[in-house]
Amino acid sequence: MENAVLAKGTTFQPAANLVKIIEKESGQPISRCYQCKKCSAGCPVAPMADLHTNEVIRLVQIGDTERLLNSNRIWLCLSCKTCQARCPNGIDTSAVIDVLKGMALEQSRKPAEAKIPAFYKSFMDAVNMTGRLYELGMIGLYKMRTKTYTEDMGLGIEMIKRGKLKFLPEKVKNLNQVKEIFRKGREKK
Amino acid sequence: MKVGYYPGCSLHSTAADYGLSTEAVCRQMNIELAEIPDWNCCGATPAHSTNEFLAKALPLRNLVLAEGTGLDLVVPCTGCYNVCRQTHGFINRGSAKAHDVNGTVASIVGKKYQGQLKIMHLLEFFSQDEIMGDLKTRVIRPLTGLRVVPYYGCLMMRPAEDVAFDDPEQPQKLDRMLETLGAEVKPWSYKMDCCGGSFAIPKADIVTDLTGELVKQAKRAGAEAMVTACPLCQANIDTRQANSGMPILYFTELIAAALGLPEQNSWLAKHISDPRPLLKSHELI
Numbered sequence: 001m002e003n004a005v006l007a008k009g010t011t012f013q014p015a016a017n018l019v020k021i022i023e024k025e026s027g028q029p030i031s032r033c034y035q036c037k038k039c040s041a042g043c044p045v046a047p048m049a050d051l052h053t054n055e056v057i058r059l060v061q062i063g064d065t066e067r068l069l070n071s072n073r074i075w076l077c078l079s080c081k082t083c084q085a086r087c088p089n090g091i092d093t094s095a096v097i098d099v100l101k102g103m104a105l106e107q108s109r110k111p112a113e114a115k116i117p118a119f120y121k122s123f124m125d126a127v128n129m130t131g132r133l134y135e136l137g138m139i140g141l142y143k144m145r146t147k148t149y150t151e152d153m154g155l156g157i158e159m160i161k162r163g164k165l166k167f168l169p170e171k172v173k174n175l176n177q178v179k180e181i182f183r184k185g186r187e188k189k
Numbered sequence: 190m191k192v193g194y195y196p197g198c199s200l201h202s203t204a205a206d207y208g209l210s211t212e213a214v215c216r217q218m219n220i221e222l223a224e225i226p227d228w229n230c231c232g233a234t235p236a237h238s239t240n241e242f243l244a245k246a247l248p249l250r251n252l253v254l255a256e257g258t259g260l261d262l263v264v265p266c267t268g269c270y271n272v273c274r275q276t277h278g279f280i281n282r283g284s285a286k287a288h289d290v291n292g293t294v295a296s297i298v299g300k301k302y303q304g305q306l307k308i309m310h311l312l313e314f315f316s317q318d319e320i321m322g323d324l325k326t327r328v329i330r331p332l333t334g335l336r337v338v339p340y341y342g343c344l345m346m347r348p349a350e351d352v353a354f355d356d357p358e359q360p361q362k363l364d365r366m367l368e369t370l371g372a373e374v375k376p377w378s379y380k381m382d383c384c385g386g387s388f389a390i391p392k393a394d395i396v397t398d399l400t401g402e403l404v405k406q407a408k409r410a411g412a413e414a415m416v417t418a419c420p421l422c423q424a425n426i427d428t429r430q431a432n433s434g435m436p437i438l439y440f441t442e443l444i445a446a447a448l449g450l451p452e453q454n455s456w457l458a459k460h461i462s463d464p465r466p467l468l469k470s471h472e473l474i
Contacts, residue, residue, distance in 0.1 A: 025241075027284075044383040044399055076395075079234055080343035080383035085357050092348060101238050115391035120235035124243070131229040133198035142390060152393065155428055155461075162459040164203045172229045177250065180297045185243040 015063035022060050025099045032089035033057045039083030039093055049073040050112075053083050053093050060096065069104045072112035073097075118145040128182045131172025135165050192314070193260035194222035195251060197269035197420075198230050204266070204420030206456035210441040211265050211311065213450055218323060222263070225255045231272040234387040242290060248276040249294045249302055256306045265311035265441075267419035271344040271352055273308050278351035280304050310345060312418045312440065313354040316362045321369060329449045331371025335471050338377045338412040339363035340403070340437070342384060342422040357381075366440055367416060370447040377410035379403055384425040397429045404433045413467055416440050427461045436464035446473045 023030050039053035040046055051059070051073040059068050068074065077097040084092035104111060111117050119142055126138035139156070143149050159165040172178055200208035215222050228251050237244035252273060255262045264270040280287050281304040295301040314320065341360050349357040358381060367374050382403060385396030403426065407415050415437040417423050426437045437460075445453055446468060453474050457465050468474045 044385075045395065048395060076392075078343070078383050078386045078388065079237070080386065081347035082343070082381075082383070085347050085349060098237055098241070102241065105239060113392070116388070117239070119387070119391035120239050123233070123235035124239060127230045127232065127247075132201075133230045133233075135198075135202055139390070146391075152390070158461055159203065159428075162461075163205055164459060166202055170198075170201060173227045177297050178229050178247075181246045181250065181294065182243065184293055184297075185240050185246065188242040 015065050018063040018065055019061050022096060022099050025102075026092075026095045028091050028093075028096050029089060030057055030060050030091060030096065033061065033091060034089070036088060038086045038088065039091075042082040042086055044080060044082070045073075045076045045078060049076045056093060056097065056100075057091065065103075068100055069107065069109055070112060074100045074104060075111055075113035075116040115146050115148070118142060121145070124182075128179065130169045131175050131178040132170045134169035136167065137169060139165075190219065191221040191223055191260060193255050193258050193262040194224050195228055195255065195262060195264045195269060195273070196224065197228075197264070197266040199266050199268075199420035199424075203424050204439075206459040207265060207420055207423070207439045207441060209456040210439055210445050210453075213452060213456075214441050214444045214448065217445075217448055217450060218320070218327065220320075223258065223260060225251060225258065225262070228254060231269045233268050233272065237272075242293075244272075245276050245279055245287075245290045246294050248272045249280070249290060250298050252276060252280075252302045252306055252308075253294065253298050253300050256303060257300065261307040261309065263309050263311055263314045265418070267310065267342060267345045268421055270308070270310045271347075274352045275348070277304065277306065277308055310352075310354065310418070312345070312362055312366065315440075315444075316354075316366060321366075324444065325369055328370060328447045330447055330473055332367070332443060332447055332471070332473065333371045333373075335372045335467075335473070336375055336411055336413045337367055337372050337416050337438075337443075338375050338407045338410050339367060339380055340407075340415045340417045340422060340426075341380050342417065342419045343381065343386065345419065346381070363416065363418060363440060367443065370443055372416075372443065375410040375412050377406055377412075379406045384422045385429075386421055386425070389421070389425055389428070393429065396425050400426045400429045401433075404430045404435045407435055414438055414464060416443060431461045433462070436460060436462045436467055438464055 037054045043053050051071050074097050079094040122138050122141035126134050232247035291301050346353045346357040355362045364374050385399045388395050418440050423437050
């Protein structure tokens with residue numbers, strides 16, 4: 001059958017439980033979607049993403065895990081929640097996409113937009129170290145992960161000159177509490 | 190008046206201008222900001238994008254600490270505000286997951302979150318009748334003739350069930366604030382559009398595209414400056430549209446200008462796109 005979502009020659013094993021799993025994990029009523037596409041009309045990254053917002057929901061419904069987890073769309077979601085605000089069926093697609101990002105990370109898939117999860121990981125690692133975001137530390141970790149050493153160097157210097165990036169980190173006093181929260185986070189996810 | 194205050198990481202660094210102007214304005218208006226003791230990072234977008242538990246547990250520690258002070262909580266950073274309110278809503282909806290996270294955080298921090306905290310965005314706090322009334326009487330340099338567009342961004346009003354203190358698509362609170370200060374507020378259709386948020390570092394090209402459109406539309410609306418209440422919106426426009434001739438100010442910086450505060454240079458000098466020539470041309474500084 002011709003279908004805008006299913007590209008020609010695409011084969012997939014529909015995962016019968018995908019919609020149930022993701023509805024449970026995200027708390028979103030995915031089955032209600034009737035493809036009105038209001039979500040896609042308002043999406044700021046629609047021009048850059050390989051799937052439209054409504055297509056994400058459709059692919060979850062039909063259980064096409066492969067296309068979802070390999071798409072750049074899951075990483076390009078900005079969580080601006082415009083789709084959530086406009087959905088007549090009360091679906092927050094960014095919450096659905098958060099679950100998909102978690103699945104992709106868990107399965108150690110090569111992300112279609114590698115820099116974005118590298119940034120998230122560097123951010124979280126930096127917070128784990130001091131309890132508050134130490135920007136220069138986070139940027140260092142990110143640059144090592146992505147080998148983008150010279151990118152935005154000039155801008156960084158301008159920020160440092162203006163006291164907007166600090167050399168010394170601020171530390172939470174009860175840092176053990178934050179570290180323990182992170183430890184539980186690794187256990188639970 | 191005394192309120193709890195959660196500045197978040199940005200106001201101590203990339204949004205130091207927002208932090209300094211907020212503190213100065215509150216001092217002037219006899220509002221005491223009591224910083225939450227030993228607060229931590231809220232986790233922001235990287236937490237909810239990678240780990241559901243951390244996305245709730247990190248802000249929850251702050252909410253427990255804030256609730257312990259017995260004060261209402263004011264949050265100037267829109268990202269932090271959004272995360273705090275979403276966590277507050279999540280706990281109060283009482284799912285099994287919510288009980289689990291609350292119990293786990295209590296076992297680490299020593300106390301459960303009771304869900305009683307009143308959490309306000311700084312703009313929401315300033316928009317209360319009593320404070321707006323007081324503000325009005327204190328304006329000594331009205332921003333007459335300064336043409337601005339209010340830029341709310343995504344996270345201040347969405348998702349509506351948890352955060353909206355104003356309409357999620359057509360909010361007015363920042364418009365009213367700027368009118369109260371005497372500015373000429375220009376209508377435009379982009380007050381809720383996304384700046385590119387957390388892609389500031391990993392996908393700067395997208396941020397440049399999105400902020401470029403925002404600046405273009407602000408100019409088309411006839412504005413000389415954009416006004417925001419979000420550190421990420423400000424940073425993205427200030428850094429990625431630095432040469433557009435469109436400065437982006439925090440609303441607290443304009444309150445400070447209207448109140449005629451003397452120390453404005455200390456925060457205005459931190460912008461990449463310097464707003465001082467514009468403010469000088471209107472004899473505001």
